Amino acid sequence: MNERYSRQVLFPGIGKEGQEKISRKHVLIIGAGALGSGNAEILARAGVGKITIVDRDYVEASNLQRQQLYTEEDVAEKLPKAAAAEKRLKAINSDVEIRAIIGDATPEMLEELVSDVNVMIDATDNFETRMAMNDAAQKYNVPWIYGACVGSFGMSFSIIPGKTPCLNCLLRTIPLQGMTCDTGGIISPTVQMVISHQTAEALKMLVEDWEAVRTSFVSFDLWRNQYSSMKMSKAKFAGCLSCGEERTYPYLDRDNMTKTTVLCGRDTVQIRPAKAGEISLEQLSAQLCSLGYKVKGNPYLLSVEMGGERMVIFQDGRALIHGTKDLTHAKTIYQRIMG
Ligand SMILES: [Zn+2]
Helix, strand or coil: CCHHHHHHHHCCCCHHHHHHHHHHCEEEEECCCHHHHHHHHHHHHHCCCEEEEEECCECCHHHCCCCCCCCHHHHHHCCEHHHHHHHHHHHHCCCCEEEEEECCCCHHHHHHHHCCCCEEEECCCCHHHHHHHHHHHHHCCCCEEEEEEEECEEEEEEECCCCCCCHHHHCCCCCHHHCCCCCCCECHHHHHHHHHHHHHHHHHHHCCCHHHCCCEEEEEECCCCEEEEEECHHHCCCCCCCCCCCCCCHHHCHHHCCCEEECCCCCEEEECCCCCCCCCHHHHHHHHHHCCCEEEEECCEEEEEECCEEEEEECCCCEEEECCCCHHHHHHHHHHHHC
């Protein structure tokens, strides 16, 4: 084992054997926002063999306050977060195999990705994806680590299929749905604290120290100086549709995934086309320019503007319509531009 990981190898919980395990493992991170950036950076520095990271958004100025992988240059280039993260992670540790996916973590994609990963990390900003992750983890027997934060409040829980309650079980006792949107703002230390809890758990799982994995639900408020750790062993619900005996994995049901969504804490609507498939950004750009639209782009996306309407179109035909929360209005704009 090289010098690079010497401090981690010296740590008794990991050691030489643990480091070798870490270097052979594959971690899937869903989301490359604040939680995703930090998790990915720490795990890349720790020498995880392979990291797959999925994100549907691109880098904006308001991300820089807490999304540690990104720079002003990424903002200027409007790089998709997954692409910017890949570039940065490779610069941090070239030993790690990085797979970056620009797109929505649909149930279909999750099922495809999760089958060969060792640990999955929740770094999403929406409840729907989280619940789909929960079902995929149960179905393919993959441990994963829930994490969420708003303002100065954060929480985390480690889920091991067959052992701990799942996220769907927890919903019966903890109202987690409200913890998805950062409309009230957020401070970076909250994010870092959740990342610390998630990555510490991930390292335990990667070295297979299952005894050390936290079984309690941890939550804290850094501004109010409150810390709590709740025992969850009794929360496992036999009738749970995600992990119980009569499980149906309801959140992997594709019909449950909406095609049009208002993005978390922003005046932005995401529209996914009914049929997924690559579009030619070059062709679309030429077309829109001739119609008088102001178009700027990079190899991954087009940024389109006219008369106060602003949208970003990705290669998979997915679009983010800015400046609105009205789904019908967003659809009208989308149809006008995409034909
Ligand atoms: Zn359950």
